[in-house]
Amino acid sequence: MREAEKWDDSPLIAANIFLGKEEGKGLSEAARELANVAATEEYEGKKQEWSGILEGELSKAQEIQKEIAISHREIEQAVFATFLHSQPVGQKALTRELLLLLGSTHPDKIELEKGLIRWAESSWFLDESMAAEAVGENRRLPKSWRLGSKPNLKQMHHDACGRILSEAIESRLMDEVARLKSLKEGAGGMGIKVHSLPMKPKDVEDDGDFHFVILGPNAACDPGKPSAEAKRFIEETTSSDRPRVFRNSIVLAVPSKDGLELCRSTIREYLGWEEVKAQLKKDELDPIRQELLNSSLESSRKQIPDMIRQAYSLVVTVSEKNEIQAFKLVMQNLPLFTLVKQHKEVRIQDSAISAEALLPGGPYDLWREGETSRRVKDLAGAFAQFPHLPKMLRAKEIMDTLVQGAKEGFFVLQITRPDRTKRTFWYEEPDETSLKDPGLEVVLPEAAKLGEIPTALLVPGKLAELWKNAEITFGELCQYFSGNTVKISRQGYDETLIIPKADKETLRNALHKAVAEGKLWLTHAESSILGEEIPHGLLCEETRLQSPPPSISIYDIMPENLPTAWHEKETTATAIVSALSQKAGKHLPWLRIREAIQGAMQAHLLECTLDSTTWPCTLAEAPKLKLRIPQKEEIETQIPTKPKKSGTHSSELDIKPEELQELAEVMGELLQETAGYDLKFRLRLELTGNLKNPQKLEKINAILKRVSEKLIMSN
Structure with a gap:
């Protein structure tokens, strides 16, 4: 007490008098004397080294007092008071008793409780069965306190951590990084290439695709100071003398040095607890201690x-000035790649680029002055190669943009064949083989010459300002494809579009296909062509082109609607053509009239006369195609049949010549399906009408005789 009077300002004589001067080291003389007395008591056959235990616990208390707002060494007092209450072995101090001893200096209650909980968490010799309440998420003051001479789990863990080898920590660190899915989350599903812990730069391809690379601890660096290992992955491929071409397509995720040390410390603590568990494997632990160890x-x-996730807070990539930089990420509860993508300095572009932006004068400066063509692979690869351009997540989107630009007419895609001829794509999509051709070029429309023109482009409404009227001439079509410029409307704005050139031969080939496919109707003088080949020499400057005429109704060719074509209920195809063309005011194509005649025959509104040419026929044979209205017989003649036997199936009808012809066409299939059965045909031929020439019947019978003499018709 005499010694404590010199420095202790507490109004109450309690455990505080056993403390030495605050700046002093070790135990006070009085405290050491009490510790020596307590050490004489044996427990489990051993004497207890209380002096060392108290020095360690008081040292922890002093560190805690530096971090909380108390000023009378209350935590040190709590340590010594607990020591006193723990004598002899097995005794304890209640929390209420400790608080009464410490309350004389009126410490802040919250700060005091915080300090006591901290001591309970960090103490090496507090009884764990009592201090367990101060550990975990719902921390609170223990109900009782007892200092023992036997080390608790924390002291065992501290010693175990000191025995953990650095090699074990590094090995575990690499395994944990490789297993952590959140480092790769959000990247794999975007179609980009993800590399987790590659060993060498050659493991990351230099192919122009976007690569997101997660490097290991060897590449750790500080913000603004990329490590040599990280630089190597951006600069090299297989060796230092083989530089990487597509530097702008590589983005590295690396750990910070400080964060990595925290990871190592955390892993050391975990491995320390693993060793403690192994040490106590053979011991029978009480439930509280077992639960504390497990938790x-x-x-x-x-x-x-x-x-680990917090440690990977740096991204290394080339800047706009082609400098390798290490940028600090703002860590949030988002996937790592999402954070990388959001960083403005990394310059990753996820959205598609418009076709106009890839043209000369666009924002990316992809064309040299005077250039009129560039290879597609060079344009697509430019974003992966040149750092002043944004980093495109998906290189395929650039190719898709180029294809879309050709489909919208911004430029022409062109392939030079081995024979030096050109295959071009304008307002159409190239096939897969052409897209993979390394020689595929983007050609500006003012310098392009089309080798092919899709027939779909020539129909009205497809090309701006081509069809100013319902009809155009071949000469006007040639003029349109002579380097013409037109106005088009895009997104509410008028733009000038240059039409590529095409020679007459290319246009002739396109028109031949368009007319043959029925997409365009060609007229010239008395010629009217649709759905058939254009005769050689018919296509000239004055030849007129127009949309195909509408289909002709089957009723429009019947006598009541087209009387000028009929005579005594009979007509010819030529008469129908002439009458319909006269009615329409222009020569109609044979295709439309042929469709109407075919439809009328199928509807049994028309039939061929006996002396008609066969149907279908060409326009040249149209004069010989004679048609009539089918005659309605007053008495239907039936073929006499025998009574049906059981299991017999039959059908009867008056069959027309064209139907008999159709039956002959399917005879092979019919015989195949009825193989093994008795299939019979009964045939009755009946010819009506007044045969003015008796020799006509003889000619008919001569034809029938070639099939069977039984088919010869009698007079």
Whole structure:
């Protein structure tokens, strides 16, 4: 007490008098004397080294007092008071008793409780069965306190951590990084290439695709100071003398040095708890101690992934000035790649680029002055190669943009064949083989010459200002493809579009296909062509082109609607053509009239006369195609049949010549399906009408005789 009077300002004589001067080291003389007395008591056959235990616990208390707002060494007092209450072995101090002893200096209650909980968490010799309440998420003051001479789990863990080898920590760190899915989350599903812990730069291809690379601890660096290992992955491919071409397509995720040290410390703690568990494997632990060991082990294990995720807070890539930079990420509860993509300095572009932006004068400066063509692979690869351009996540989107630009007419895609001829694509999409051709070029429309023109482009409404009227001439079509410029409307704005050139031969070939496919109707003088080949020499400057005429109704060719074509209920195809053309005011194409005649025959509104040419026929044979209205017989003649036998199936009808011809066409299939059965045909031929020439019947019978003499018709 005499010694404490010199420095202790507490109004109450309690455990505080056993403390030495605050700046002093070790135990006071009085405290050491009490510790020596307590050490004489044996426990489990051993004497207890209380002096060393108290020095360690008081040292922890002093560190805690530096971090909380108390001024009378209350935590040190709590340590010594607990020591006194723990004598002899097995005794304890209640929390209420401790608070009464410490309350004389009126410490802040919250700060005092915080300090006591901190001591309970960090003490090496507090009885764990009592201090367990101060550990975990719902921390609170223990109900009782007891200092023992036997080390608790924390002291065992501290010693175990000191025995963990650095090699074990590094090995575990690499395994944990490789297993952590959140580092790769959000990248794999975007179609980009993800590399986790590649060993060498050659493991990351130099192919122009976007590569997101997660490097290991060897590449750790500080913000603004990329490590040599990280630089190597951006600068090299297989060796230092083989530089990487597509530097702008590489983005590296690397850990910070400080964050990596925290990861190592966390892993050391976890491995320390693993060793403590192994040490106590053969011991029978009380439930509280077992639960504390399990919770400490699980808590440290769960911290590892979060610490690694926090450590990977740097992204290394080339800047706009082609300098390799290490940028600090703002860590949020988002996938790592999402954070990388959001960083403005990394310059990743996820959205598609418009076709106009790829043209000369666009924002990316992809064309040299005077250039009129560039290879597609060079344009697509430019974004992966040149750092002043944004980093495109998907190189295929650039190719898609180029294809879309050709489909919209911004430029022409062109392939030079081995014979030096050109295959071009304008307002159409190239096939897969052409897209993979390394010689595929983008040609500006003012310098392009079309080798092919899709027939779909020539129909009205497809090309701006081509069809100013319902009809155009071949000469006007040639003029349109002579380097003409037109106005088009895009997104509410008028733009000038240059029409590529095409020679007459290319246009002739396109028109031949368009007319043959029925997409365009060609007229010239008395010629009217649709759905058939254009006769050689018919296509000239004055030849007129127009949309195909509408289909002709089957009723429009019947006598009541087209009387001028009929005579005594009979007509010819030529008469129908002439009458319909006269009615329409222009020569109609044979295709439309042929469709109407075919439809009328199928509807049994028309039939061929006996002396008609066969149907279908060409326009040249149209004069010989004679048609009539089918005659309605007053008495239907039936073929006499025998009574049906059981299991017999039959059908009867008056069959027309064209139907008999159709039956002959399917005879092979019919015989195949009825193989093994008795299939019979009964045929009756009946010819009506007044045969003015008796020799006509003889000619008919001569034809029938070639099939069977039984088919000869009698007079």
